[in-house]
Amino acid sequence: MDHTQRKYSEYKAWLQPKSSLTPKALRIRADFDLDFIHQECRLGLNRLWGEIKESAAYTLQLKIDDGAHEAYSLTPLASGFEIAGGSKRGLLYGVYRFLNRLATGESIDQIHERSAPQVDYRIINHWDNMDGHIERGYAGQSFFFAHNQFDYDAERITDYARLMASIGINGICINNVNVNKVSAGLIAEPLLSDLADLAALFRPFGIRLMVSVHFDAPMIVGGLTTSDPLDAGVKEFWRAQSAVVYDKIPDFLGYVVKADSEFRGGPEAFGRTQADGANTIAAAVAPFGGLVFWRCFVYNCQQDWRDAQTDRPMAAYKHFQPLDGAFDQNVILQIKNGPVDFQTREPVSPLFSSLTNTHEAIEFQIAQEYTGQQIDLFSLAVQWEEILTTEVNKGKQLRGLFGHEITAVTAVTNTGNNMNWTGNTLAQCNLYAFGRIAWNPDLTAKELIREWIRITFETDEHGSQTIEAMLLQSRDIYENYTAPLGIGFMVNPSNHYGPNVDGYEFSHWGTYHRADFEAIGVDRTSKGTGFTTQYPESLQNMYDHIATCPEELLLFFHRVRYDYQMKDGRTLLQYIYDSHFEGAQQAEALLQSWETLENRVPQEAFYSVKERLKRQLRNAREWRDQVNTYFYRKSGIDDEKGRQIYR
Ligand code: GCV
Numbered sequence: 238m239d240h241t242q243r244k245y246s247e248y249k250a251w252l253q254p255k256s257s258l259t260p261k262a263l264r265i266r267a268d269f270d271l272d273f274i275h276q277e278c279r280l281g282l283n284r285l286w287g288e289i290k291e292s293a294a295y296t297l298q299l300k301i302d303d304g305a306h307e308a309y310s311l312t313p314l315a316s317g318f319e320i321a322g323g324s325k326r327g328l329l330y331g332v333y334r335f336l337n338r339l340a341t342g343e344s345i346d347q348i349h350e351r352s353a354p355q356v357d358y359r360i361i362n363h364w365d366n367m368d369g370h371i372e373r374g375y376a377g378q379s380f381f382f383a384h385n386q387f388d389y390d391a392e393r394i395t396d397y398a399r400l401m402a403s404i405g406i407n408g409i410c411i412n413n414v415n416v417n418k419v420s421a422g423l424i425a426e427p428l429l430s431d432l433a434d435l436a437a438l439f440r441p442f443g444i445r446l447m448v449s450v451h452f453d454a455p456m457i458v459g460g461l462t463t464s465d466p467l468d469a470g471v472k473e474f475w476r477a478q479s480a481v482v483y484d485k486i487p488d489f490l491g492y493v494v495k496a497d498s499e500f501r502g503g504p505e506a507f508g509r510t511q512a513d514g515a516n517t518i519a520a521a522v523a524p525f526g527g528l529v530f531w532r533c534f535v536y537n538c539q540q541d542w543r544d545a546q547t548d549r550p551m552a553a554y555k556h557f558q559p560l561d562g563a564f565d566q567n568v569i570l571q572i573k574n575g576p577v578d579f580q581t582r583e584p585v586s587p588l589f590s591s592l593t594n595t596h597e598a599i600e601f602q603i604a605q606e607y608t609g610q611q612i613d614l615f616s617l618a619v620q621w622e623e624i625l626t627t628e629v630n631k632g633k634q635l636r637g638l639f640g641h642e643i644t645a646v647t648a649v650t651n652t653g654n655n656m657n658w659t660g661n662t663l664a665q666c667n668l669y670a671f672g673r674i675a676w677n678p679d680l681t682a683k684e685l686i687r688e689w690i691r692i693t694f695e696t697d698e699h700g701s702q703t704i705e706a707m708l709l710q711s712r713d714i715y716e717n718y719t720a721p722l723g724i725g726f727m728v729n730p731s732n733h734y735g736p737n738v739d740g741y742e743f744s745h746w747g748t749y750h751r752a753d754f755e756a757i758g759v760d761r762t763s764k765g766t767g768f769t770t771q772y773p774e775s776l777q778n779m780y781d782h783i784a785t786c787p788e789e790l791l792l793f794f795h796r797v798r799y800d801y802q803m804k805d806g807r808t809l810l811q812y813i814y815d816s817h818f819e820g821a822q823q824a825e826a827l828l829q830s831w832e833t834l835e836n837r838v839p840q841e842a843f844y845s846v847k848e849r850l851k852r853q854l855r856n857a858r859e860w861r862d863q864v865n866t867y868f869y870r871k872s873g874i875d876d877e878k879g880r881q882i883y884r
Contacts, residue, residue, distance in 0.1 A: 246839040247657030250400055250665050251692045255285050255340060262292035263317070267299040273441050274299055274329050277399070278320075281336040301328060307407075308353035311335050313346045323353075326407070326443035333403040341691040352677070358528070358569070358598070358645035359675035360408035360447070361401060362493065363652075367412065367419045373604045373733075375611035376653030376660035381411050385419045387431040394438045397652075402442035404672025409439065410447040414495035414532065421451035424482050424492075425458050433485040445490035447530070452494060452514065453502040454478070465507040466517035475521035483525040491528035492518060493571070497556075498535045511535070511556055512563040519565040530571045530598055530647070531564070533557050533588060534578075540747040548759065548766035549747030550576035554587050558771075562594035569645050571598040574624050576768075577748070580607050580725040581620075581716050584780070584790055587771035589638060590629040597638070598645035603667050607726075610734050611651060611660040613853040614711040614827060618670035618682035625678045630773050636678035646675035661849050662842040665693065666708060683709065700837040703830050714827065717820025718857040718864075721813050723793030724750050724758060727864070735856055736863040751796070754871050757809075758796040769794065799872045813868055814876045817861040824850075824857035 246253065265282075267275040278299060282289050296317035304310065304323035309331025312319045320335055322328025330352075338348045364372040365379035367386065380397065381389050401409065411432075412420045422428050436446045455461040459474040466472070482489055496514055497503025504514030515531040522529065536552035557570060564570065570592065575583030579602040589597065601621060608615040625636040639646070648671050652658045659665050670685040686708045690701050719736070720727040726748045729737040741748045750757055761768035762781040769780045779785045780794050788804055791797060799810035807815065828850040835843055865882045869875070876882055 245656055245841055247662045247665075247842055248396075250658060251337070251340075251669050251689060252281075252284065252400060252403060253340065253693060253695070255695060257695055258285055258339065258342065259344075260286035260290065261295065261345060262290035263295040263297050264291055264293055265289075265297045265299065268301055271299055271301075271325065271328065274325060274332055277329065278332045278336075281332065282339075285336065285339055299328060299332065301325065305353050307357075307405075308351070309334065310351040311338070311348050313349060318345055318348075327353075329402060329443055330405055337403065337688075337692055341688060354405060354676045355639040355678060356644055356646050356675065358408055358490075358647075359406050359672065360410065360490075360530075360598070360645060360647040361406055361650045361671075362410045362414070362449075362600070362647055363650055364413040364415075364604070365411060366415075366417070371653055372413050372415060373602075373606045373649070374653050375604060376651060376658060376664075377655040378653055380652070380654045381435070387428070387435065389435070391438060394435065397658075398439045398442040398444055400658075401672065402444060404669055405676040406672050407443055408445050408447055408490045410449055410493045410530075411435070412449050414449045414493055415499070415501070416449050416451040416495075418451075418457055420449070421454050421457045423448045424450060424454065424478055426481075429482060429485055436486045436489065440488065445488050446486065447490045447493055447528075449493040449495065450518070451502070452496040452504075463507070464502060466504050466509050466514045467507075472517055472520070475518050479521040479525065479527065483522070483527065487525070489525070489527060491522050491530065491567075493530040493532065494518065495532045495534065498532065499538050503535075510560060510563070512560045515568045516563075516565045519568045523565065523567050527567065529565075529568045530645070531568055532571045532600070533586075534573055536747060538747065539745050541745070542743045542749055545751075545759075546766070547747065548761060548768055550583075550761070551766065551768050551771060554591065554771045557588060557595075558591045560595075561592045564595050566596070569596040569598045571600050571645075571647060573600045573602075577725055578607070580723075581712075581719060582723040582789055582793070583725065584723075584793060585624060585627045585629055585635055587768075589635060589642070590773050590776070591771065592642060595642070596644045597642050598647050599635075599643055601646075601648040601671065603648045603651040603671050605651065605664070605667075606733050607728060608712075609715055609853070609856075611664045612734070612849050613715055613824075613856060614661075614663060614707060614850070615667075615715045616670075616682065616686060616708040616711045617667040618674070618685045619709065619712040621670070621674055622682040625674065628776065631775070639678050646678075648675075657842075657845070662846055663704075663708065665689070669693075694838055696834070696837045700834055703834060704838075707827055707830055710823065711827070714820055714823040714857075717816040717823060718860040719820075720750075721792060721816060721864075722788070723790040725793070726750070736860040738863060738867040750792075752868075752871055754873070755800075756796055756798045758792040758794075760796040761794050765796070799868070799874065810868060810872055810874055811877055814865055814878075814880070814882070817865050818878075818880055821854075821857040821861040824854045828854055 298319045302321040306324045307327045308323045309327045320331040322331045367382040369378040369383035453464045455464045455471045455474040497505045519529040533553045535556045576586045666689045669689045726741045727738045730740045769777045801809045869882045
């Protein structure tokens with residue numbers, strides 16, 4: 238990347254210079270041994286205010302106090318300001334938070350905050366392959382790898398590390414969970430030394446690296462004839478190889494493992510349990526304080542569509558719930574937020590309410606695989622707020638498990654080597670929001686979106702209100718024109734963008750809507766596949782009964798006739814027609830709103846977002862017409878309002 242690119246405003250993301258702020262003359266003083274943080278603070282103030290004017294009359298004091306490890310406090314004093322952290326990392330977070338609050342336009346003396354994260358591990362997962370291609374990547378190629386080796390620009394990595402640390406991220410897994418023969422070698426030389434060099438760039442920012450490992454590494458890397466986790470040679474391989482890794486990178490965070498999933502090897506291939514597999518690897522990293530993030534995305538991806546008994550959302554619970562309590566202390570089960578796969582609308586995975594003796598990580602997807610691929614606008618903060626405030630047990634919300642059962646928050650990132658990191662500049666908001674909710678799940682979508690707009694753009698009232706309204710509505714709009722009421726999928730197979738109502742209907746992936754001439758959906762109640770029985774009783778009852786099931790999840794839980802009367806009196810079919818017509822209209826309104834922002838946001842961002850909103854509109858119309866025509870052809874029932882449905 239050349240230096241002219243770094244000048245683009247979108248590259249700076251939420252760490253923007255500001256011309257409208259009033260600088261304050263001050264002197265920064267730091268305790269002994271805080272040079273790096275001092276330098277970050279100075280750099281940040283210079284960015285916001287221009288060159289700092291020194292004044293002995295006002296002191297910005299940076300210090301370590303006796304607070305919790307990652308906690309910080311921001312306190313205005315009589316003639317100065319104090320940023321304190323429970324450790325260097327806590328102090329660094331305090332400095333970034335202070336700078337971000339200044340960037341929103343707050344004056345120093347209004348800034349008063351004490352904060353500590355609710356979970357210890359806040360992690361970004363890259364699905365970067367070593368050939369440079371990113372699985373489900375919508376923002377270019379990897380900025381870590383190319384041509385099956387490390388290939389990065391150290392300055393960009395430093396900028397990335399700062400961006401991530403500024404929102405509280407403390408762990409990054411750099412490679413795809415679908416590990417291949419090349420990336421399996423990341424835990425051995427010669428790649429390991431390169432990994433150590435990369436880890437050194439992240440270290441000052443308090444970010445520890447992880448890699449995804451291949452379950453069959455004992456065979457691929459170690460040359461053994463088995464990967465059976467109970468085999469003595471296999472255990473020794475993991476122990477010895479991990480010792481080599483930790484010798485090179487003492488603060489290495491650990492491994493992510495996708496096993497027995499989508500054609501990956503795993504313990505079940507050897508007649509062993511998920512716990513046998515996870516514990517063998519965990520035992521190898523335990524002496525070094527390492528962790529194993531063991532993914533629960535385990536299901537039969539070779540299902541016969543004729544088989545109506547097997548119900549994919551039930552799979553993770555079936556594999557893992559019976560093993561509650563059987564995992565070692567340094568194993569964290571990494572569970573996708575929903576039981577299927579990052580759809581526009583799903584219930585919360587029943588594993589969260591049913592594992593009580595196991596460390597859990599919730600896995601979100603910032604990459605918009607099924608939610609518009611960073612072309613269509615989709616504010617994930619809105620979706621995450623709903624997920625986090627969903628009741629999971631006896632009135633307790635999912636976010637109430639943070640810091641207890643849930644000890645880590647992870648997400649598949651939406652970044653790549655595009656100059657603006659995320660392809661769509663507005664998708665930076667999702668990355669920002671992720672870090673912030675991982676730190677504090679009580680933040681609302683509205684707060685997060687506002688904060689992001691204020692630190693990212695220097696625009697007028699109309700500009701910020703327009704962007705805020707667009708982002709806040711974006712999730713409902715996308716949902717309106719795509720698959721209705723939690724039914725999911727209906728996307729083009731493989732690339733997962735654009736409509737294809739029956740695209741997955743006769744495939745082996747276990748994702749069926751089973752629409753016929755009078756009804757649609759899978760009965761997942763206790764009288765159907767039994768999926769609802771995986772929830773605590775009160776939730777089971779709520780989901781079981783069509784009258785109490787949240788309407789937005791109607792087609793996730795129930796098989797419903799097209800003439801079923803919705804709460805507002807419309808039939809299900811009419812609801813589908815209406816929401817699709819409305820969604821396409823709303824997509825048009827998004828474009829019109831954005832067009833009013835010319836000269837109110839940086840030019841590159843204006844044109845690139847506009848281009849994407851045009852593509853979104855084409856996509857929305859295609860979804861509207863394909864979905865409406867599909868249901869018209871199935872049901873033979875006209876739209877009550879006589880709008881155009883193609884025959
Ligand atoms: C990395 C979905 C995606 C896959 C992904 C998988 C996973 O199936 O389509 O690309 O693989 O999830 O989360 O492991």
